[in-house]
Amino acid sequence: MAETLSQTALTLRDIAREAGVSLATVDRVLHNRPGVRPDTVLRVKAAIERNSFQPHVAAAELARGRARRFAFVMPSGSNPFMQQIEAYLGEMSAWLSARRLSVEMVTTDVFDPSVLAGTLEALSGDCDGVAVVALDHPSVRAAINDLVDAGTKVVTLVSDVPSARRHHYVGIDNIAAGRTAGALVGRLVGQKSGKVAIVAGSQGLRDHAERIFGFNQVMASEFPGLSVLPVLEGRDEDERSEQVLARLLGRHADIVGLYNVGAGTPGVANALSDAGRDKQVVFVGHDITVLTRRLLLQGVMDAAISQNPGHEARAAVRVLLALARGEPILREQEKIRIDIVMRDNLP
Amino acid sequence: MAETLSQTALTLRDIAREAGVSLATVDRVLHNRPGVRPDTVLRVKAAIERNSFQPHVAAAELARGRARRFAFVMPSGSNPFMQQIEAYLGEMSAWLSARRLSVEMVTTDVFDPSVLAGTLEALSGDCDGVAVVALDHPSVRAAINDLVDAGTKVVTLVSDVPSARRHHYVGIDNIAAGRTAGALVGRLVGQKSGKVAIVAGSQGLRDHAERIFGFNQVMASEFPGLSVLPVLEGRDEDERSEQVLARLLGRHADIVGLYNVGAGTPGVANALSDAGRDKQVVFVGHDITVLTRRLLLQGVMDAAISQNPGHEARAAVRVLLALARGEPILREQEKIRIDIVMRDNLP
DNA sequence: CTCAAAATGAGTTGCGTACCTCAAAACACC
DNA sequence: GGTGTTTTGAGGTACGCAACTCATTTTGAG
Structure with missing residues (x-):
């Protein structure tokens, strides 16, 4: 019914006594300082182990004084x-x-x-x-x-x-983040088939590249009804993201999903709503900001992947x-x- | 380009000097001990405030020694x-x-x-x-x-x-958790309409009741195509949960969603798969365990709400x-x- | 066996606070 | 002005460890 986890009241002094050495030697062992015979080191370490001794962090911090x-x-x-x-x-x-x-x-x-x-x-x-x-x-x-x-x-x-x-x-593991985004887009789109757009900052950024990789993995293996369009690069800038996405939306009437890999969310959201398609396209992005919070509440964004x-x-x-x-x-x-x-x- | 947050090297001694009192008086003020005139208290507090003094936690902990x-x-x-x-x-x-x-x-x-x-x-x-x-x-x-x-x-x-x-x-906020579960079930079910089942431990438990409340809120307001069946009580036990759910599944062929509010997940999963409907019903539950992890990977469970x-x-x-x-x-x-x-x- | 090198013991000091005592000073009251 | 009370100062000890010195013992190589 009651079980106690971890209690210690031992001090360095106790360890020294138990190992049959002086305080100085214990100190040398504890801080890997030279000048202790190997078997003495073992004896001291054994005593430390046996009592599961932990230096008192407060005391250590105070003594170190830096x-x-x-x-x-x-x-x-x-x-x-x-x-x-x-x-x-x-x-x-x-x-x-x-x-x-x-x-x-x-x-x-x-x-x-x-x-x-x-x-x-x-x-x-x-x-x-x-x-x-x-x-x-x-x-x-x-x-x-x-x-x-x-x-x-x-x-x-x-x-x-x-x-x-x-x-x-x-x-975070950015490949897994991309996979998660993919699964969300795919499942939230539902039975429909159509095209999926990706807006990234740059494919040269390691985290963005990894997210895209994960996203495509899931799309290819689990959602054959959805085809992924070539990645748009918005350089994490609002205007540029808006422009490239607006152009793409104009060319493809059957876009059902959108993954925004990096920043530039304001531009992406603008492009969507200017095209009057903000409620029809499943939109998944990253990070919780004042803006993404609002977009989620409005229903423009469907989900955000976030690292706290x-x-x-x-x-x-x-x-x-x-x-x-x-x-x-x-x-x-x-x-x-x-x-x-x-x-x-x-x- | 460089900005430093928070540095202090002051000690109680400095505060005492600054306030023109002794260490003992500062100590009395700091610990709300009696025997200090009100205006002296103010003088000391002002000095503490002015220097944004923070007692060194390590020193305090060590001195307290308990x-x-x-x-x-x-x-x-x-x-x-x-x-x-x-x-x-x-x-x-x-x-x-x-x-x-x-x-x-x-x-x-x-x-x-x-x-x-x-x-x-x-x-x-x-x-x-x-x-x-x-x-x-x-x-x-x-x-x-x-x-x-x-x-x-x-x-x-x-x-x-x-x-x-x-x-x-x-x-966690359990009402919000229930709402989240509701949103997931609703969105993952997609366009289909049908019935949604709820299995709880007991509606007498505050957290379960709150989750159900949140779940129903979302269902009622956002997914009119889905009708929620009366709550089943499984008392967080595996067998009982399995029995009540199996009976329900037998009676309703058009169940498209399932929310398991508490524990008893093994029983719920058994009932689903015994009925051969584990892949057709959207199943959302709580907590990551060895079992729910496996169910998620197998695709039996679609999402788990978890509090780390x-x-x-x-x-x-x-x-x-x-x-x-x-x-x-x-x-x-x-x-x-x-x-x-x-x-x-x-x- | 000798001697230098290595290993160890014994000890000190200081970190910044908590908590305590005791005496001195300031104060209030009649 | 004397009394009693409240407030303050001064000082000490302890907390457990880091980091250091210096003397002493042990060890191993020749």
Whole structure:
């Protein structure tokens, strides 16, 4: 009926006594400092293991006594998703300062590899951790690796650089996100057959490319009645997205589904409603913003795939902190889910 | 280009100097201890405010030096959702013990008000915080209020008791969850018209009743082509759910949608497949378990509404900890989202 | 067996707060 | 002006660990 999980009142002193060594030796083992014979190391580790000893984080943090500095490298410009991440970091300020953490926002042109790499290099040394919305490019990869080699903890945010030795990726599986979008469009269209349009920022962006890939996978295998039109590129800009989509809508009267892969949602929505087809076309897009929220409520958008920006911001900070402290990461907690948002479960 | 959020290096000493008082007085103000003249209080608070001083949580925790005990009061029996919460708490054990927290699992018959109330009363005194899956009943409400009055922090989990003075509710908005289920069933059924069945544990359970309410709302207002059959009660048991649903399926050949409000999913799925109608009926249920995961992959279930049990467990612990420490709660972080899970975004 | 190198013990200091005591000062009241 | 009460100052101790020094012991190589 009652079962207790995890209690510890042991201190380093207890471990030292149990292992038959001094406090100093336990400290050396605990921090991988040199000067301890291998078998002594084992004895100490065994004692730690046996008692499932965990250093008291509060005491450790206090003793270490260092304020930690993290930097968030984010795209300049007015991407609402990124602005939300910034906003959530702002909301954490009390939490942060109570832990003597400081977070610096650095905006830069993340689409220019050399600029981004330069920004990253400049951070080396004065930061304990960096979260970066990264472009996957050799020079960026090199810059990340340099940071890691300098002892800085690096987390990629939203968009990954799997080939770099970053410590962690905080973001969603974009192929799965695309698959989810595909399944939604297909199922919400229902029995009808017809054409499906895709508007993306650019197929050169890793996350967009992955989403399109997943989307096409599902369409091809599960919805043979729907044919996918060639991808339109709107560069995440409103006007351009509107233009290209308007042209496509004019040419195809039998479009029943639309997947907007990136930003540029205002343009996409305009094109749809100007053509008077906003209620007939199943429209699935990404991210919850003021606009997409309204479109969902109006019934123009049918579903949005979302990665909770607040969760993403907090997870990045927590992961950086855990990495800096040498604590384990709660993988399940830091995993970013693919949220399907419809009108009735708007957060 | 670079903007820094929140940095503090001030200590109590600095505040004392700034306010022209001693450390002891600042301490008295900070902890609402008596013996300080009102104008002195104001002077100290002003200094704290001016410097946006935050006590160092690590130092505070260390100085306080108390291990905290929390209790989770959960339903006995084999509810997989509750088992998952337990499992996630287990995974946190390192995190917990590093903070000198202990979590005790107490299982009890949460469906019997007096038994539940008795269990809660018994906890009074030896716990700093209690998370409880609560039934909404006067005696339970009284027990919760007693706990609160005794200084114990109380959080309701999954199922709320809004009339009690609990400090926080960790769980989803069940009406919205029901609405979401309704929207999914309606939209996934498509153009067809027909009947929709509902299987619930009991309409006496607050969360089930709320879900059904939300479901019916959406059905009535948005899907006039679908008629909802009277609610079946399966008491969250597999066999009973199977029996009542099998009987219903036998009587109605034109059932196109099914909403399973609570547990008992194995029985529901059996009834569907035994009738050979598992692929024709749109089936929406709750929670991700080994079984629902399989049903989703097989295409028997079309969508599951889920409240991330891991998040729920962690949020409950974090909220209790913040309450015990007197820290503010990050409401956005602790809010539990209604997740729509389909085959392609299975976590 | 010798001697240097390696391993270990013993100890100190400081991190920022909580919580406590005791004395001194300020104040109110008659 | 004396009394009693309230407010304040000064100081200490403890919390558990990190990080360091320095003396001492053990070890292994020659």
